Amino acid sequence: MxxxxxxxxxxxxxxxxxxxxxxxxxxxxxxxxxSAGGGAGGDDELVTVGFVAVGPEGAWREANEQxxxxxxxxxxxxxxxxxxxxxxxxxxxxxxxxxFIDEGVDVILLSATAGAGWESSLQRAQEAEIxxxxxxxxxxxxxxxxxxTRIAPDNLEVSxxxxxxxxxxxxxxxxxxxxxxxxxxxxxxxRNEGWDAVMSEHPEFEKIGAQTANWSREEGxxxxxxxxxxxxxxxxxxxxxxxxxxxxxxxxxEEAGLVPGEDVKIATIDGTRAALEALADGxxxxxxxxxxxxxxxALETVNTVLDGGTVDPYIIVPSETFDSPExxxxxLPDRQF
Ligand code: AHR
Numbered sequence: 001m002x003x004x005x006x007x008x009x010x011x012x013x014x015x016x017x018x019x020x021x022x023x024x025x026x027x028x029x030x031x032x033x034x035s036a037g038g039g040a041g042g043d044d045e046l047v048t049v050g051f052v053a054v055g056p057e058g059a060w061r062e063a064n065e066q067x068x069x070x071x072x073x074x075x076x077x078x079x080x081x082x083x084x085x086x087x088x089x090x091x092x093x094x095x096x097x098x099x100f101i102d103e104g105v106d107v108i109l110l111s112a113t114a115g116a117g118w119e120s121s122l123q124r125a126q127e128a129e130i131x132x133x134x135x136x137x138x139x140x141x142x143x144x145x146x147x148x149t150r151i152a153p154d155n156l157e158v159s160x161x162x163x164x165x166x167x168x169x170x171x172x173x174x175x176x177x178x179x180x181x182x183x184x185x186x187x188x189x190x191r192n193e194g195w196d197a198v199m200s201e202h203p204e205f206e207k208i209g210a211q212t213a214n215w216s217r218e219e220g221x222x223x224x225x226x227x228x229x230x231x232x233x234x235x236x237x238x239x240x241x242x243x244x245x246x247x248x249x250x251x252x253x254e255e256a257g258l259v260p261g262e263d264v265k266i267a268t269i270d271g272t273r274a275a276l277e278a279l280a281d282g283x284x285x286x287x288x289x290x291x292x293x294x295x296x297x298a299l300e301t302v303n304t305v306l307d308g309g310t311v312d313p314y315i316i317v318p319s320e321t322f323d324s325p326e327x328x329x330x331x332l333p334d335r336q337f
Contacts, residue, residue: 001251011036046079047306050100051109051135052093055084058215058244059272063337064136064292068109071295076306077189078299081105090114098119101128107302108132110147115186120295122146131305138186149311153290153299153319160320162239162267166205169265173204174236177322179220179245188212189270190234207272208230208235211246220248221255232262240268241276242296243287250283261285271322273335279328287328289319293336 012056049072053065065084072080081103090113101124102107108130112118121145124252125132131329134150178195183190192210199205208231213219220240228235233256233335240246246268258264262267262281268275271289294317301311322328 012253024105026334046074047077047107048103048105049078049080049107049109050096050103050105051080051082052100052111053082053084053109053110054088054113054137055086055308057088057221058217058242060242060244060290060292062268063243063272064294065111067293067295067337068135068298071299072302075285076299085113088113090117094118094121095280098124101130103182104128105130106306109135109298109302110137111135111178112137114141114185115189116184119143119146132306133298133301134141136187138188138190138293140186141186142186143220144313148305149301149313150163151301151315151317152187152295153317155190155290156194156197157291158288159191159219159241160198160318161286162269163195163198163249164235165288166239167202167265167325169285170205170236173202175206175234176237176239177212177224177235179206179223179240180210181241181245181248182212182214187243188226195239205315210273215242216242217244217248217251219243221252222248223281224249225252225253225255228252228258228264233258235264238264238266242265242290243268243270243272246284247274247278250278254283271319272337273332276322276328276335279322280332282325285323287322290322291319 032142052053054061055291069080069082072078076262081100086092088310093113097108098121108125110132115138121133132147135149136152211223213223222236237251238246240249246266248265253260253264260266265285267286268284269290272286275284275287279287297315297317301315304311322331
């Protein structure tokens with residue numbers, strides 16, 4: 001994996017060494033040792049960070065965005081301008097992104113509500129020599145020249161780990177349904193890709209169908225209620241692409257007079273406290289963490305980039321899996337989200 005330098009990228013993209021050196025010379029990230037320092041004008045100013053965020057979307061998002069805001073504190077040398085989307089609307093994000101460029105922030109963090117449609121915004125940020133770092137969500141098509149790096153767990157690996165667990169849990173195969181996040185979101189496509197990469201080799205697993213429940217617990221309940229009814233309750237396995245939808249589906253299983261973990265096994269992604277509690281109680285059977293607590297990694301990355309250092313184009317946040325009530329009970333006391 002080649003490393004990328006904001007300085008090198010600036011030269012490559014802007015093609016003006018002096019301008020790129022200008023970014024480094026007054027690098028607002030500090031004095032070149034990766035430590036937080038003053039803003040663009042010198043050591044006594046704060047580094048301004050424009051965070052184009054998703055906003056209210058469930059426990060995972062709340063944990064991730066709070067961790068970012070807590071980490072980029074004034075004490076750490078930052079002024080973080082938080083701009084959550086209005087009702088998950090991409091247009092409001094594009095507007096906030098543009099405003100941050102006009103304000104001349106030192107760096108933009110972007111968690112995209114939709115994967116497509118970012119090219120012109122990202123090109124404007126490059127022309128303004130403002131580095132963009134993707135938080136969690138990718139862009140589609142993934143043009144890695146349009147941003148400095150993406151910080152996230154590896155969705156392909158996380159969803160493949162759920163599929164590998166399913167192979168072990170159902171050695172003779174199973175029928176299954178998938179509750180997806182919203183269409184057009186990068187992580188949804190990546191999670192389908194990771195799952196399908198494993199399941200495509202296993203015809204003993206029959207896909208009954210897939211439908212979005214928009215990351216929502218209530219929608220997860222109502223969609224899966226309909227799915228159970230349409231299939232005479234004959235669903236062995238549910239892969240829910242986040243905890244909220246899986247928890248809602250577990251409620252639908254119980255409301256159908258079935259036993260989660262016995263009649264229907266539910267596997268989810270995120271690893272929030274509520275999911276681990278449900279795993280401990282047997283309502284969920286497998287939980288793959290998608291670790292949201294990477295504010296420190298983001299801060300270190302921002303400082304490195306603004307100091308002209310090099311970073312990988314995809315900084316992978318480690319995540320673990322939980323496959324039993326005992327594993328959940330062991331993790332719960334120290335759970336940060
Ligand atoms: O992009 C990460 C996903 O967005 C999480 O898995 C989900 O809970 C959140 O809403």
